[in-house]
Amino acid sequence: MKKRIGIIVSVFIVAFVISLGSEKNGCCAATKEQTKDVMALTGITVDKKGKMIGTKKKVTRAEFAKMLAQASPYSGEIAKTEKRIFFKDVNKEDKNASYINFVATKGYMSGYLGGKFKPNQGITVREAIYSVLTLLGYSKEDFSGNLAEARYEKYKELGLGKNIVKREASVLNQTDCMYLFYNLLNAKKKSGEIYATTIGYSVTKSNKIDYQSLLAKKRKGAIIVKDSWQKKLPMSLQQFEVYKNGKKALASDIKNYNIVYYVKELKKLWVYDQQVFGTVSEIAANTDGVESITVNGKRYATEHSKRISTLLEKNKIEAGDEIVLLLGREKKIASVLSVKTMIAEEGWEKKLPISLKNFELYLNDQKVDNQSIEPYSVVYYIKELKKMWIYDKKVYGVLDAFTIQNTQLNELSVDGTVYTAEHPKIMKKNFKETKVKKGDFIVLLLGRDDFAYKVLPINSVTAIGNWRNQIPFQVESSIINKNGKKITANQIENYDILYYSKELKMIWDYSKRVYGVVNEIKPDRTAPEEITVAGKTYSLKGNPVYGENLQKEYSLGENKWGGQFAEKNIQVGSDVVLLFGPKDAVAAIYPVEKMGVTIVGYVLQRETKMIKEVNGTFGLKDSIKLVDTSGVVREFVCMDKTIQKGSIVEVSFDTTVPTIKKLIHPGNINFTSENIKIADDARIIDVNDKNYTSVSKKELEELKWNVGNILYYRTNNLGEITDMVLANVTGTVYQYGILKEIKDGNEGEYSEVSFICNIGGTDGEYEVDEKVNWGQGIGPKAFRIENNKIKEMKDMVSVPVRFIDGKQANTGKNVYRISDKALVYYLTNGTYYSGKLEDITEVNGNTIYGYVEQQGGAIRVLVVMK
Incomplete structure (x- = not known):
């Protein structure tokens, strides 16, 4: 079955997904970066402008008080703290006054003698240790001996000093504080819990603060990039640090219908451009909306179920439709775009919502600039993306079979290849409208991923009589193909088999013919499935092509070939012409006298023999046995004494009695074996005395010969040779092998002997019924054998x-x-x-x-x- 994996919108390969980065990939490449982001998201360490800190600038006691307050379990009570003067050097109107009063009240920090806080003095490591240990539930009763030293050891034990390289008396800078509070969040309290959990944050399995959870709480989106999308941002786009598909990017890299998320606190913006094209096979919904959509067998979860539900309803999207999924974070559906499809038939461009020149075009998945689109191509377009995909692949062949399940046509087979219908319901309707049936020659239009999109019917006619009137378009201005070449209407010959497409205004011309006597019809003449002509059997699986009369209506169940046989009186013994269509399938059968056929042959033998007369009596008649250019041996009564063995003759069937005419050698030939034009279905024989063999065009191209070998030729309207008789070109009148032993004879003499030979790879003993010269004796030879007797043998x-x-x-x-x-x-x-x-x-x-x-x-x- 012609099925392949998915399509990305950018190249239109169904359901193929570009690997995405995530916020984690974009911002967590280093511990310092993640630490900085966590602090910004928690709001613990920000400067007076709300910017994330992380510099070497020293931190004052007032600034530290604010950080400490924001990291405490009681940060929500700060606004309620009484704004009265606790310390002489802290003004009531100071922006940090409430924080200083709060931490002093809770015992997290203390002042100095004389009622001073010294807000502008740098915070030391020793003072910070006291504060964070207090937050963790430790008091002086938990330490003995030198309290400062004991607290310092606990500080190191809990990992609070990780990434901080300072002595106890040293002043902390902003970077130090960032690490200190990050370490605090991940540290264990005296009671055993991770501190972050006590102030409302989640932790990972490794007991570290959950960065992704923090991010999710602050992240805004998904925003679809279209129209005035930037107005939804809290600040100018240029102020954001941009990541696209997990990699650092520029604002200019953001394109229409990308999906955007941002975190104001981090001033970071994440962009995703993953677009999945495909056919909807399932839509799963619950009471909240659509929870997932399955495209080409792959399930995608929705990010906002109600939003997606609304979009599907608005665009009337259901199972079986083409859509584009715009994927955001975690490959979840952030939005959906509807894909429109059509056939590029006459006037199709006028149906587009915008001008064709405004679309970005892809022809068979390759980007193109040329807007010339082949008629009856399959077109997919997305108005929002201004992208269009055109597929011009067409399959011409015989409809072998099709499968209908649950009122849908799911699959069809053309010339042995199975294709899946892109829209089963529409395909069934297509079949009903066109009335195509098994055995018909059709055009199959293929869409994306070689899905069967639509069937165009192909009608047929034999080029006889008023055949032009039966074709519903101007033949002279149509495209006519013959053997892979374009020809003109004047080059169509009588009794050629013609197939034509009304929609494509195309004609396919087939001229292959076989002449001979009907040897057998199976299983019977009324319902024939195969016919044997001149010893070769041909299948009759297709429908016959009709001639000057329009297709006859046969009764239900009547075999059409059987009807043809009855109408034309074709039976065993009839001399007929088989006309072939595509794939060398028999398309029509005519009696030779009906067609006025003229055949050419080489006379193998002339003799006088008893011939049965029309009245049933027998009499002596001169007869000839000839092989025609199709390789068929025929016998005729011939009174012309000039026609002898080796003559080239023409036999005409214009009447019930064949007319035989001797032909002369073609004389001067105005072509060579190198520039000769031979039709692909040419009938060629090579003769040598009484021996003959059929030769194909391909075989002839590989042989060494010249025009002197030509005994006869005939051309068609294209100037191509259709029939030719050659003299001893192939050598295939001979068989080849090894003369291994000579019995009862002397080498070099003429004698009736027998030979032990290996011919064609098989050992055997052969008699010689006439004197044969065995030349150089044992070795490679060319043998001419008749009736298992060697008639001629020659050295090679x-x-x-x-x-x-x-x-x-x-x-x-x-x-x-x-x-x-x-x-x-x-x-x-x-x-x-x-x-x-x-x-x-x-x-x-x-x-x-x-x-x-x-x-x-x-x-x-x-x-x-x-």
Whole structure:
């Protein structure tokens, strides 16, 4: 099945997801950075402007009092603290007065003799230790001996001094305080709890303050980048530190329909551009809204269930629709965009919500600038993103099968390949409207990820009579393809099989034909499934193509081929022409006299024999046996005495009695074997005396020959050869192997003997019914065999092989093609042993000879001498 994994919107590969960074990746690369952020989020260590601190500037006792108050379990009571003068040097209107009074009241800090607090004096390590230990529940009763030393040891034991390198009498700076309070949050109280938990914060499994939890409480978003989105920010965008997909970025890197989150306290902004395109397969909802959406088999949780529920309802999105998921944090759905689809048929651009030139275009997943879009391409677009994806892939072939489940057409098979319908309900409706059925030739439009989007019907007609009137568009201005090439309407020949698409205004021309007598029809003539003509069997699985008359309506259940056979009186013994369509499938069958067929053949034999007359009596008649260019052997009564063995004749079936005409040699030929134009479905035979073989265009291209080998040729309207008779080009009238032993004869003499040979890789003894010259005796030979008797045998030309590369042998001067049926032998102590070409791994150390029938021909035998 043609299914592949997901699409990212940027390249349109369904459900493929770009790896994302997170706030953690963006801001927690170092301990100091995380410490700084935690302090900012808790609000414990900020300067007078609300900025995060982290400098070497000294911290005063007044500033420390504020930090201490904000880190205490009673920070909410600060505003209620009475604003009266506790210390002589603290003004009642001082901004830190309430904090100083609060910590003094709670016993976290104390003043000096004389009623002074000394607010502007730097806070020392010793004083800070006293304060934080008090917060942790320790009092002087918990220490003995030198209290200052005892407190210092406890300070170190609890890890409060981590990252602080100061003596007790030293003054703390802002960075020191940042670490001190961070360490305080992660320290254990005297009672055993982690201090952070006692003031309302969560901790991780490792008993550290939970940074992500702190972040979640302060984070705002998701904000979709569109229109005036920046107005939703608490400050200018330029004041934020920007991270995109986990990496440091610039404000200019933020694009439309990115997802944005921010934390005001950190002045950090996180951007995500993950966009997942796909087909909705499931929408899971609860009382709060949509909790997840499954796209192409992968489930995505929603970040705001009510918001997503509203979006789906607004855009009328349901299972089976294409959408784009805009993913934010933790790959959760932050928003949804609807994807619109259409076929690029006439006038489609006028249906777009904005001009085509405003879209960013992707053709078959590759970004393009050209706005020229092939008709009947599948188009997907997202108005908000101003992006459009065009898929112009079309599959032409026979509809083998389709599957309908629960009123939906889920899958269909074309030429043996199964495709999944992108929209099963729509596809079923498409089939109903177009009336396509199994066996029809169709055009399948493929969308993203090779999903089947739509079927276009293809009609057919045989090019006879008024066939142009049956095609619903101007033939002369249409695109006509023949054998992979574009042709003009004038180059269509009578009885070509034509398939055409009304929507695409395209015609496919097929001209392959086979002539011969019907040998067998299976299972029967009324419901035929296969037909054997001239010894070769052909399937009748497709629907027949009709000619000058429009398609006949057959009764329900009637086999259409059976109807054709009855209508044209085709039966075993009929002389017919098979016309072929795509994939070499039989498209139509006509009696030869109906088509006025003319065939050309090479006469193999002329003889006088008893022939049955029309009235049932027998009489002596001259007859010829010929092989036509299709490779079919035929026999005709022939009174023309000039037609003998080796003649080239033309047989016309214009009437019920064939007309036979002798042809002369083509004479001067105005092309060479190098620039000759041969049709892909050309009928070619190679003859030598009474032997013949069919040759394909590909085989002929690999052989060495010249126009002197041509006995006859015929061309079509394109100037391509469609029929040709060659004289002894292929050498395939011969079989190849090794003459291993000569029995009952003397070498070099003419005698009736038998030979022990290995021919085609098989050992056997062959009789010789006439005198045959065995030339140089034992070794590689070319044999002509009839009825298991050697009629001719000749030596082959040897060429030394220096190295072999695949199916090519290099002699150092020339390169020879190794025949696909080449035989390999090992010669050891005068005895030949069969081998395989793949067994010859190295030439070094071995002497290898290739044997060709004629100089420059293909190597038929390889002998490795050891």
